[in-house]
Amino acid sequence: xxxxxxxxxxxxxxxxxxxxxxxxxxxxxxxxxxxxxxxxxxxxxxxxxxxxxxxxxxxxxxxxxxxxxxxxxxxxxxxxxxxxxxxxxxxxxxxxxxxxxxxxxxxxxxxxxxxxxxxxxxxxxxxxxxxxxxxxxxxxxxxxxxxxxxxxxxxxxxxxxxxxxxxxxxxxxxxxxxxxxxxxxxxxxxxxxxxxxxxxxxxxxxxxxxxxxxxxxxxxxxxxxxxxxxxxxxxxxxxxxxxxxxxxxxxxxxxxxxxxxxxxxxxxxxxxxxxxx
Numbered sequence: 001x002x003x004x005x006x007x008x009x010x011x012x013x014x015x016x017x018x019x020x021x022x023x024x025x026x027x028x029x030x031x032x033x034x035x036x037x038x039x040x041x042x043x044x045x046x047x048x049x050x051x052x053x054x055x056x057x058x059x060x061x062x063x064x065x066x067x068x069x070x071x072x073x074x075x076x077x078x079x080x081x082x083x084x085x086x087x088x089x090x091x092x093x094x095x096x097x098x099x100x101x102x103x104x105x106x107x108x109x110x111x112x113x114x115x116x117x118x119x120x121x122x123x124x125x126x127x128x129x130x131x132x133x134x135x136x137x138x139x140x141x142x143x144x145x146x147x148x149x150x151x152x153x154x155x156x157x158x159x160x161x162x163x164x165x166x167x168x169x170x171x172x173x174x175x176x177x178x179x180x181x182x183x184x185x186x187x188x189x190x191x192x193x194x195x196x197x198x199x200x201x202x203x204x205x206x207x208x209x210x211x212x213x214x215x216x217x218x219x220x221x222x223x224x225x226x227x228x229x230x231x232x233x234x235x236x237x238x239x240x241x242x243x244x245x246x247x248x249x250x251x252x253x254x255x256x257x258x259x260x261x262x263x264x265x266x267x268x269x270x271x272x273x274x275x276x277x
Contacts, residue, residue: 003071004084007083007084015083015226017038017056018094019094019095032110036056037163039171040104042069044168044170046171047171048166049075049076052109053106053107055105058082058083058103059103061090062085064102065082072102117151117152117178117179122219123220123223124148124149124150124221124223125151125214126181126191126223127226128226130226131156133156133158134241135159137160137166140173141170143172144176148229150179151177152180152191155180155181162180195220196220197220198222198224199222199224200224201223201224
């Protein structure tokens, strides 16, 4: 049975991971073996355990110990610490309302090499400098729904294991394999070397539907997503590598005008290059 501790002292150092350490401090780049992340809600924690993530401790409402958390705790070591209190106390401690009243500190898993991750992949999503953790989580949910084999991120983007990204993803960050692209090389060249053709999600007159037969016929496809200005840069790079000519300034201005009029239920479209490694 887990060791239950009633929270009596907000300043207790064992609560730092939940109350005082920032996301960047949890990453602990100086000591990666002790790097942590926070999983929130029984669903997300369960999916993290399914992926082999190692739990360190729990913070939860007292009533969940024999309720929603019972199955989760049964999968953890008998001596794992569980810090418990009423929801109002936990909200005061953490500074935010706990989703489903439960948090779990876990050790960060080691990330695979991009080449190894993509060895058997046919479809990958590439997140170019996506900074918003909410967007990261939503993209992972979409990647899982679309059956992507992997997600690759540029080094300047947000961390998929930030608490908000993990929560919004509903734990799909533990189901879709992911890693970072090498920071010291051009990411497009890396993808081409691995045999992928690249395509940038963009609102353009010459864009293709995501289910276009020409895309479906490609054996290996990397779909690039990002902020509007990053996607425009990606589209230019894709075109440059395929020999196509673009007029970036005029087309970008038109893209921005179009995006303001884009209906919420607009169909996804994709602009594809013909470049290959």
